[in-house]
Amino acid sequence: MKLTVWTYEGPPHVGAMRVATAMDDVHFVLHAPQGDTYADLLFTMIERRSERPPVAYTTFEARDLGGDTANVFKKTLNEAHDRFDPDLILVGASCTAELIQDDPGGLAKRIGLPVPVVPLELPSFSKKEHWGASETFYQIVRNLADRTVRRAKPVRGRPRCNILGPTALGFRHRDDVSEIAGLLSYLGVDLNIVAPLHASPADIKQIGHADFNVVLYPEIAETTARWLEKTFGQPYTKTIPIGVGATREFIQEVRELGNLLETEDLDQSNLPWWSNSVDSTYFTGKRVFIFGDATHAIAAARVATEEIGFEVVGLGCYNREFARDVRDAAKKYGVEALITDDYLEVEDAISKAQPELILGTQMERHIAKRLGVPCATIAAPVHVHDYPARYSPQMGFEGANVIFDTWIHPLLMGLEEHLLGMFREDFEFNDAAGPSHISGHAESPATVTELPTSVGWAPEAEAELRKVPFFVRGKARKNTEQFARERHLDTISLDTLYEAKAHYGR
Amino acid sequence: MSTLISTEDREGRSLPVIRERGQREVFCGLTSIVWLHRKIQDAFFLVVGSRTCAHLIQSAAGVMIFAEPRFATAILEDRDLAGLADANDELDAVVDRLLSRRPDIKMLFLVGSCPSEVIKLDLAVAAKRLSKRFLPKVRVLNYSGSGIETTFTQGEDGCLAALVADTAASKTAKPSLLVVGALADIVEDQFGRLFKALGIDDVKFLPGRTAGTQPEIGPNTHYLLAQPFLRDTARALDELGAQRIDAPFPIGAEGTTEWLRAAANIWGVDEARFERAIELPRSRAEKSLVRYRETLQDKSIFFFPDSQLEVPLARFLSRELGMQLLEVGTPYLHQDLIEKELDFLADTATLSEGQDVDAQLDRCLEAQPDITVCGLGLANPLEAKGLVTKWSIELMFSPIQGFDQAGDAAELFARPLIRKRRLAV
Ligand code: SF4
Numbered sequence: 069m070k071l072t073v074w075t076y077e078g079p080p081h082v083g084a085m086r087v088a089t090a091m092d093d094v095h096f097v098l099h100a101p102q103g104d105t106y107a108d109l110l111f112t113m114i115e116r117r118s119e120r121p122p123v124a125y126t127t128f129e130a131r132d133l134g135g136d137t138a139n140v141f142k143k144t145l146n147e148a149h150d151r152f153d154p155d156l157i158l159v160g161a162s163c164t165a166e167l168i169q170d171d172p173g174g175l176a177k178r179i180g181l182p183v184p185v186v187p188l189e190l191p192s193f194s195k196k197e198h199w200g201a202s203e204t205f206y207q208i209v210r211n212l213a214d215r216t217v218r219r220a221k222p223v224r225g226r227p228r229c230n231i232l233g234p235t236a237l238g239f240r241h242r243d244d245v246s247e248i249a250g251l252l253s254y255l256g257v258d259l260n261i262v263a264p265l266h267a268s269p270a271d272i273k274q275i276g277h278a279d280f281n282v283v284l285y286p287e288i289a290e291t292t293a294r295w296l297e298k299t300f301g302q303p304y305t306k307t308i309p310i311g312v313g314a315t316r317e318f319i320q321e322v323r324e325l326g327n328l329l330e331t332e333d334l335d336q337s338n339l340p341w342w343s344n345s346v347d348s349t350y351f352t353g354k355r356v357f358i359f360g361d362a363t364h365a366i367a368a369a370r371v372a373t374e375e376i377g378f379e380v381v382g383l384g385c386y387n388r389e390f391a392r393d394v395r396d397a398a399k400k401y402g403v404e405a406l407i408t409d410d411y412l413e414v415e416d417a418i419s420k421a422q423p424e425l426i427l428g429t430q431m432e433r434h435i436a437k438r439l440g441v442p443c444a445t446i447a448a449p450v451h452v453h454d455y456p457a458r459y460s461p462q463m464g465f466e467g468a469n470v471i472f473d474t475w476i477h478p479l480l481m482g483l484e485e486h487l488l489g490m491f492r493e494d495f496e497f498n499d500a501a502g503p504s505h506i507s508g509h510a511e512s513p514a515t516v517t518e519l520p521t522s523v524g525w526a527p528e529a530e531a532e533l534r535k536v537p538f539f540v541r542g543k544a545r546k547n548t549e550q551f552a553r554e555r556h557l558d559t560i561s562l563d564t565l566y567e568a569k570a571h572y573g574r
Numbered sequence: 575m576s577t578l579i580s581t582e583d584r585e586g587r588s589l590p591v592i593r594e595r596g597q598r599e600v601f602c603g604l605t606s607i608v609w610l611h612r613k614i615q616d617a618f619f620l621v622v623g624s625r626t627c628a629h630l631i632q633s634a635a636g637v638m639i640f641a642e643p644r645f646a647t648a649i650l651e652d653r654d655l656a657g658l659a660d661a662n663d664e665l666d667a668v669v670d671r672l673l674s675r676r677p678d679i680k681m682l683f684l685v686g687s688c689p690s691e692v693i694k695l696d697l698a699v700a701a702k703r704l705s706k707r708f709l710p711k712v713r714v715l716n717y718s719g720s721g722i723e724t725t726f727t728q729g730e731d732g733c734l735a736a737l738v739a740d741t742a743a744s745k746t747a748k749p750s751l752l753v754v755g756a757l758a759d760i761v762e763d764q765f766g767r768l769f770k771a772l773g774i775d776d777v778k779f780l781p782g783r784t785a786g787t788q789p790e791i792g793p794n795t796h797y798l799l800a801q802p803f804l805r806d807t808a809r810a811l812d813e814l815g816a817q818r819i820d821a822p823f824p825i826g827a828e829g830t831t832e833w834l835r836a837a838a839n840i841w842g843v844d845e846a847r848f849e850r851a852i853e854l855p856r857s858r859a860e861k862s863l864v865r866y867r868e869t870l871q872d873k874s875i876f877f878f879p880d881s882q883l884e885v886p887l888a889r890f891l892s893r894e895l896g897m898q899l900l901e902v903g904t905p906y907l908h909q910d911l912i913e914k915e916l917d918f919l920a921d922t923a924t925l926s927e928g929q930d931v932d933a934q935l936d937r938c939l940e941a942q943p944d945i946t947v948c949g950l951g952l953a954n955p956l957e958a959k960g961l962v963t964k965w966s967i968e969l970m971f972s973p974i975q976g977f978d979q980a981g982d983a984a985e986l987f988a989r990p991l992i993r994k995r996r997l998a999v
Contacts, residue, residue, distance in 0.1 A: 069622075069664035070649045071671055078629040101688045103602025103721030106630045108951030114633075118958035120951065127598045130722040133692070144597065151932060163624035164688035164722065167655070192624055194652045412675075 074411045074431050076386035076449060080190040081162045082107050083200025087208070087288075088158055089121040089236035092268040095154035097145045099137075099165035099172050102127040114452050115237050124148035126165070138170045142179060145172075149181050156212070156269040157185045158204065163192035184269070186211045196409075198287040198361070198387055201235055205264055206292045212269055215299060217276030227326035228258045230278045232293055232304070233285035234265035239364070239448040241265060243461035244284055248309065251464050252282065254334070255319065257326050276300045280325040284308070284463065286363055287387060310367035311375055312337050312468045337465035339472045343376055351476070355543060357382035357423035359406065359414055359432055360447025362390030364462070366397045368427050368446045371471060373401065382406060382421040384414070386429075422542030425479060430454070442478030523552045524559045532562055547572045589920055591907065596930025599951055600880055600905055602721030603729030604685060605634045609970060610733055611644040613756045616680040616785050619645040620672065621719065622665065622697060623687030634967075644679070646672065650689055661695050662703075669704055669714075679712060680785035683733060686718035713785060715740055725905040727803040727881050727970065730756055734780060737788060738810040744790035750776035751837055752789055752816065754808075755801030758973035759783070764855075765824075765976060768834060771851035772843050780807075791816050796840050798833065800824060800975060802915070803882035805908050822914040824975045825883075825983060826890035827859035832914070855977035862981025863894055869988040871896040876943035878952060879903035879929050880966035887947075887969065887983075889918045895984055899923035900941045903934065945990060962990045 077083075081098060088096040089111055098104070105125050111117045126144045128137045149157065159172040173187025186207050190200050219228075231248060234241035245262055252259065260278035261271045281296055281304035283289045293304040303325055309318035315337075323330065342348065356378040358368045362385040372378040383398045384406025385391065391407040398405035406417050415435045418426060426436045426443040430451045436443030445454050446462075460474075461467040525533070536544045544565075551568035552560050577593045604627055607619045621627050628647035648668045653659045665684075673679060682704070684697045701716040708714060717732035718724060724732060734754065744750070751774050753765060762779050769777045778789035780797075789795075793815035799808065802823055812818065821836035822829050831852060838848050875897050877884040884904040891897040899919075903926040909916070919925075926934070931952075938946055939959065946956055946963045953963040964987055974983035 069654055069659070069661065069668055070651060071668045072625075072628050072647045072649050073643065074632055075625055075628045075647075075649075077625075079625040081626075082629065101602065101721035102598040102600055102725065103604060103630055103688070104626055105597075105599045105951060106601055106605075106634055108599070109949075110633055112952070112954040113950050116954060118954055120955045125597055125599075127596075128722065130691070130720075133722065147596075147932075163626050164692055167689060167692045191652075192626065193650060193655055196625065 070410075072411070074434070076409050076411075076429065076431060077197035078107070078110075079163060079192045080195045080197060080200025080203070081160055081188075081192070082110070083197040083202070084158060084160055084188055084190060084204040085111070085121055085123055086197070086201050086235040086237050087204040087264045088123065089117070090234065090264040090266070091156075091208075092266060093155040094122055094158065094269065095148050095152045095156075096121075096123045096158040096160070097126075097141075097148050097172070097176075098123055098160055098162060099126045099128070099141050099170060100162035101129070101164050104162050104164075110237055114450075115455055116452070117236070121236070122152065122154070124152075128165075133168065137165075137168055138175060141170055141172055141175055145176055145179060145181070149183070155183060156208070157181065157183055158188055158208070159185060160188035160190050161192075162190075166190070166192050184211065196387070199389065201288045202291050205232075205235075205288060206295060208264070208269075209272055209275060209292050210295060212272040213275045213296075213299070214273045215276065217274070217300070219277060219279055219300070219302075225328075226256055226258050227279040227328065228260045228277065229280050229282050229322075229326070230260050230275055230296075230302075231262040231282045231284060233283055233287075233289035234262065235285075235288060236265070237448070238285065238288075239445075239450055239454065240460060240462045240467075241285070243459055244463040244467065246459070247461040247464035247466055248282065248284065251309075251315075251319070251334075252322065255322055255326070255331065256328055257322065276302075278302055280304060282322070287361055287390065308363055308367050309463045310364070310467060311371035311471070312339050312465065313374055314367060314370060315464055315468065334465065337468045339375060339465075339468040342472055348377070351479070352377045354378045354425055354479070355381045355421070355423045356425045356427060357418050357421050357432075358446070359384045359386070359418075359426075359428040361385055361387050362394045364447035366393060369397055369401060371468070372427070372475075375468070376472070376475065378425070381423050382417055384408065384417070422546050424540065424543070425475070427475065444475045444478060523549045523557070526559050526561045529560045529562045529565045532565055544569070589916060590924050592901075592924060592926035594926060594928040594930040594933065596928075596933065598725070598905075598929045599878070599931040599949055600725045600929065601634055601949070602630065602688075603719035603724030603726065603732060604631055604687065604721075605726050606719065606729030606733065607631055607645045607685065608634055609756060610730060610781075613783070614681065614781050614785065615783055616678060617644065617683060618672065618676060618679045618681070619683045619685055620669065621645070621647040621685045621687055622690045622695065623647055623650065623685075624689045625649055627687045627689075644676075650693075655693065661693075662700060665695075665700055666704065673708065673712060682708075682712055682714045683736070684714065684716040685729075685733075686716065686720055688720045688722045691718065691720050691722065713740070725882075727801070727883075728806075728905075730801070731804045731806050734804060735806040735810040737781060738791060738807060738814065741788060741791050741814070743814060744792035744795060746790075746792070747794060748776060749794045749796060749841075750778060751841075752778050752780055752791065752795050752797040752811075754780045754797050754799050754811070755804055756781060757800055757975055761973045761976045761979060764978055768851060768855070768977075769837070772834070772838050772841065772848065774837060774841050774843075793817075796837070798837050799911065800833075801883070802886055802908065802912050803906075805906075805911065808911065820914060822889070822918065823883075823886040823912075825886045826894045826980050827856050827863065827977060828894055829886060829890055830859065830975070830977050830980070831856055852977070859977040859980040862978075863984050866981065866984035866988040867895050869991050870984065872898060873944035873991065874898040874900050874941070875987075876900045876938050876941055876946045877902045877904070878931075878934060878938070878946070878948035878966070879905045879926070880947070880949050881970050882906060882908075883966075883969055884947070885912050885915045885919065885925070888923060889915050890980075890983065891987060892922055893918060894980075895987075897987075900943050901926055901934075901937060903927075903929065905929070945987060947987075962994055964990050 176185045307318040309315040380401040385394045386409040395405040427446045548568040697716040701714045704714040715736045717736040719729040782788040795816040821833045824830040824833040888902040907927045
């Protein structure tokens with residue numbers, strides 16, 4: 069049993085819903101009690117979809133238990149088939165139905181509907197949302213793909229690929245697909261299918277008609293891509309094109325897989341110049357804590373260090389399945405990877421690291437708000453505000469522009485930072501004022517970053533510390549305390565403060 | 575499956591009722607935690623359930639709003655189910671961690687879910703055991719919010735029934751008034767003042783705002799339900815000998831007047847005093863409705879089942895704002911609790927109880943109502959089909975009871991129509 073305040077991922081059947089909802093002409097018959105219909109609102113409210121997810125819930129009740137739940141399932145399945153006439157039916161169980169063991173797959177088989185039915189095993193008490201999405205996508209492809217398809221070697225000039233991974237309720241999947249499809253087309257690659265997003269069962273059948281696969285979200289598509297590699301000999305891309313450097317490498321990878329000639333270099337991002345221009349000097353070494361799904365977190369760490377000049381002080385992910393990748397990345401930045409889906413642990417780690425910027429999910433927004441630290445979103449789960457009306461991909465060159473703008477926005481800019489530092493006692497220029505380009509800044513960050521410590525502060529040192537601007541005060545405090553601890557001082561005096569400053573710089 | 579039956583009000587007028595049993599599109603009782611944990615300020619709600627349950631609560635409000643909520647889920651894992659870990663020991667450990675993190679908590683609700691019920695984890699026993707350990711500091715209670723037994727607002731019913739069952743019997747001989755059902759603090763304060771003006775001094779509210787201020791209940795307690803979904807709570811109160819005051823619900827000027835009058839009658843308040851006490855606020859309420867009547871008059875409305883507030887709301891909208899009722903769906907029709915409401919509704923609407931969502935959507939699209947009240951899962955899809963909707967969950971999160979909120983209640987229904995009038999895209 070695990071105490072959980074917020075969960076980063078839903079149960080695995082929500083992952084299955086993300087795949088079913090993304091696709092066309094599919095219906096998902098889910099054995100589940102009525103409360104589980106809440107999942108519809110994730111799609112209709114948070115993602116603002118204009119159609120109900122294609123899910124028929126059995127909504128069995130206590131009085132059905134021990135008797136009739138299997139019949140309730142059969143009835144729901146038949147009715148869903150008659151009413152929606154889908155080309156593919158998925159059947160599965162949510163947590164409660166898993167416990168009553170009605171075996172939806174077996175029941176469906178016995179009914180023998182005239183459309184393909186793919187049964188899903190979704191172990192609710194051990195697996196989670198991404199796993200469920202990945203498994204569902206894999207089962208659909210394995211069951212539907214026409215294995216007789218054989219691709220000839222790429223015709224010179226125009227190879228074909230599939231784009232794999234985008235689903236409903238993904239973080240910017242809609243725009244990432246447009247961006248990457250555009251890029252591939254520029255490079256001279258034809259698109260076979262995109263899946264699961266907007267793919268129909270008929271499209272999935274044709275998945276073998278591609279020379280290679282582009283995997284945008286390994287959490288969802290890697291298992292399928294591996295199977296496709298084995299079955300059809302389609303290699304797949306390993307680089308996630310988030311950030312300018314990664315996008316360039318991705319282009320290189322695509323050229324190799326597609327046997328393409330080097331074309332004129334693409335240089336479509338503003339990020340390099342924006343980052344090199346002098347105003348951005350202020351971002352140098354800003355302490356950033358990164359948490360999200362593994363893929364987005366690792367990519368964010370690279371952009372943060374190589375392309376914006378931040379310093380990574382924390383890196384982690386909530387999906388254990390990809391923990392190894394995050395551990396490897398964390399080593400590069402000299403931090404210990406935080407692999408957990410326990411919100412309280414993440415909160416703890418962030419408070420300790422005292423970052424100046426948090427890049428995370430909706431959950432880290434809560435933490436950022438409490439600690440008074442600026443925050444930007446890099447990964448799901450996200451709020452309705454993170455499904456913007458405008459085009460805002462994370463991937464490709466335009467994605468890099470979006471990332472630069474989004475991450476920089478919550479920070480203090482340029483000379484403003486200096487002025488705040490110099491005139492600390494100005495009554496309008498206080499901690500609560502916040503960046504001038506963001507109005508309605510109501511938090512009072514000063515009160516929350518003060519953590520209990522083992523070392524004591526002399527009153528005058530404490531007062532002096534308060535004159536340090538709040539956005540670097542956490543770091544100053546931490547450095548000073550570490551300095552004192554290393555020298556076995558039990559009180560921090562004014563001089564200790566300044567000696568520590570001289571020792572660490574800035 | 576759907577059957578059409580018909581019920582009769584006390585004067586023999588008929589009300590057709592569609593009873594349906596099919597796919598329901600209503601949250602489970604866990605959802606009530608979203609407002610209950612704000613209402614009782616030192617209570618914590620620990621759901622014993624699955625990842626689905628945790629995900630439901632954090633998604634149900636449509637947003638994840640509270641930085642430090644007073645609710646959490648003890649998520650059952652494979653090892654609990656396989657018997658590798660003793661679920662009770664695990665639960666005790668979770669409660670230990672929780673209470674040491676939150677020393678401010680004085681009352682802990684263990685909330686049962688579908689999984690905890692299917693594996694027959696007895697939370698009543700667990701609550702007793704934990705109470706023994708933590709009393710007097712923390713009182714531990716339990717109830718079920720499971721989706722196989724409860725819908726949406728029934729979670730509040732379960733919670734209040736558990737509170738009542740755990741209440742010390744009051745021995746005072748003086749009659750006291752108990753208002754039952756979570757209301758916004760401001761609404762409670764207004765009602766308190768009104769009852770005082772009526773000369774009813776001993777008024778308590780259930781739930782109380784803190785663990786320490788839960789009311790005593792006994793044979794001299796007369797209780798007035800402020801919410802129509804409190805079937806089990808009413809039963810628990812009856813068991814303690816408390817007496818129910820039959821009344822419509824305090825929504826709208828008329829509903830509030832009749833609700834107050836029902837209590838006033840028990841206390842023998844004379845007509846003149848009653849009129850004096852409510853005259854001013856009632857006329858304020860009536861005035862506040864005028865501006866919305868212009869928007870709502872003669873407009874048709876269709877209710878999908880959700881909060882069980884549907885019947886009182888339909889009565890208010892039809893009688894005080896001139897709306898035309900099409901179908902009034904409700905998860906359950908507790909006829910005895912809403913008898914007074916049904917008296918007002920006769921011959922105006924079709925009621926439906928239970929749900930078969932696809933069939934109901936067909937009826938709704940066929941009827942083309944001017945406004946449709948529905949849950950969050952259905953609202954945008956219906957809007958996309960050209961209907962105007964009002965999400966019903968907002969009716970639980972906004973103060974709509976009492977004279978001074980009558981206008982606000984009307985505004986909630988008028989806003990989507992006014993918005994459509996404004997928009998030119
Ligand atoms: S319906 Fe049951 S399993 Fe689903 S969220 Fe509600 S209590 Fe949990």
